[in-house]
Amino acid sequence: MSWIQKILPRTQSATKSNVPEGIWTKCGSCGAVLYKTELEKQLEVCPKCDHHMRITARARINTFLDQADRKEIGEELEPQDILKFKDSKRYKDRISAAQKATKEKDALVVMQGKLKGMPVVCAVFEFSFMGGSMASVVGARFVKAVESCLENNTPLICFSTSGGARMQEALFSLMQMAKTSAALARLSKKGLPYISVLTDPTMGGVSASLAMLGDINIAEPKALIGFAGPRVIEQTVRETLPEGFQRSEFLLDKGAIDMIVDRRELRDKIHGVLKKLHHTSH
C-alpha cells in the first residue's frame, strides 16, 4: 500500500461505490476520456475530435428511425451450419458465441419504420456478429427488406459495416452477393430509391454487391471502404499504401461515393434526399 492510499482510504472506496465500472470510455482516436451517456447522445461520435466509433445495429435503428410504427422483418431466420464447417472452432460454436455476445441471431437487422414520418425500410449490419459478415441469413433478410419496399412502395436504406462474405458458409455466402444485387435490380426497376450508407469498415463481398449499388452512396467520415483488404493489397503490390487509401475521403475524391456525412446529421440528410427522390408518393 502506497502512502497516498494510506492517506486517502475513504475517498477511494467512495469512488468505487459511486462510479460503476464502464461509465467512462476513451476515444480510440484522440484519447479523450468521455462520459458514456454523453457519447450515446452523440451517437458514438467523439465530441472532441468527431471520430466515428462503431455503433450497434439496434442503437443505429433506435436513433435513426422514428420511435413509432417499427416492425422488424425476417427476425425468424436463424443461421444453420449446413457445411458442418470447422476450423480452429466449429461454426456452430462461433454462431452461439456471437449470438450470446450480440443478442442478435445474425449480422443484419431489418426494420420497417418511419423516417420523419416517411415510411422506409432500414437494413443495418451488426459488426460485432462475426465481423458483420454476409451469409445466408443476411442475404435472405436483405431480400425481405427489398420485398417489403416493393410491396409498400417505400425507399430502402442500408447501413453497411462488414468484413465481407462469411467463409464458414462458403459458396452460399458468395451467392448472397448475386442474390441481394438481383433484388436491388427489381427495386431500381420499380423506381424506388435505395440509399447505401457505408460505415467503417465496408469491405469485400458486401462492398462488391449491395453496398456500392445505392442510387446515392453515403459514407461516414474516415470509414475504411474497399474490395481487397489493405494487407492483401500491400502483399500483392509490395509497397506501402498511400496515406488515407480506401478511406471515405479517398473514395469521394475518386468518385465512388456521393458524399460524406457526419453520423449525427444522417437522419436529416437522408430524409432530405429521399424527399426529393421519392416525391411522387410524398
Add this chain to the structure above:
Amino acid sequence: MSLNYLDFEKPIADLEAKIEELRLVNQGGEFDVGMEEDITKLREKSAELTRKIFADLGAWQVSQLARHPMRPYTLDYIPHLFDEFDELAGDRAFADDKAIVGGLAEFDGQPVMVIGHQKGRDTHEKIRRNFGMPKPEGYRKALRLMHMAERFNLPIITFIDTPGAYPGVGAEERGQSEAIAKNLKEMAELSVPIICTVIGEGGSGGALAIGVGDRVNMLQYSTYSVISPEGCASILWKSAEKAPLAAEAMGVSAGQIKELGLINNIIEEPLGGAHRNHDAMAANLKATLKQQLSQLMSLSKEDLLEQRYERLMSFGYC
C-alpha cells in the same frame, strides 16, 4: 512427357516414364521380342491407375487440377466451340483489360456473345493477362459486351477461370467493388439467355462478376469458392499452409457444390483431366452448351427472367 504431373499423380508419372523409356529403346528395333506387348500392357496399367487415382480426389487435389498449368483456358476453347470469333476490346472509358476476353462468335450457326477470363501460359503472357485477375475495366468491358448482346438479342456464354479480382491500388481507385456489384445487378436483368461455365478456378467475387446466369456449369475438376483456400487458411488457420484443410472445409469442388444445389451441371472431363485431351473436353462442353442453349431459347423473355430470379433467390434461405 510434358504433362506437368501433380504430386498426387506421381505413380502415374513414374509408370509413364517407364513406358517412354521402353518406347525409346524399342525404336532401335534390336530388342523387339515382346516389347510392343509390354508397352501396351503398361499403357493399360497406367490408364487403370489414372482411373483409380482420379476416382477419389480430394478438394485440394481438384484445386491443383483447376490451376494446372496445361489446363485449357478460354481462348483454347473458343476455336473448338465457336466459328468466326471477333474479339472486341476495351471498356470505352479507361483501358482494355487482357484478363477478360470477349467478342462475337457463332455457335452452331447461332450468333452469340462470348466472354471469359483469360490466363497466360508463358511468363510474358501471364503478366500480360495479369494471371487472369481482372481490374474494374475488365468487368466494365464485359458489361459493355453484355449490354450489346442484349441490344442485338444474342445469348451470352461466359467462361470463368480466375484466382479472383485483382487486389491492387489502381483497381481500388477505379472502383473494383462497384464494377463487380454493377455486373451482378445488371446480369440479373439482361433479357437474353446467359450460360456460365467454370472451366478452372472460380475465385470469389471476381468469378461471380461474369457468373450470374440461367445455367451455371462446372467442369468436373474446376473449383468455385468464396475465398481462395490459401486466403481462407491464412485467416481461419493463421497459416496459408493449411490450404488443403480449408479447401476441404469450404467444399470447393464441383461435386460438393452440385450437392448443395448451387450449380446446374457438372461437365465430365477426359481421364486425367481437361489438359490431357482438349478435343474431348471441348466436345463434352459443347454438347452441354448446345442442349442448354436450345432449352433457354425456347423460353419467353418473361419466363427467362423469372426463372433466373427464382434461381438466385433459392440460394440459402428464402
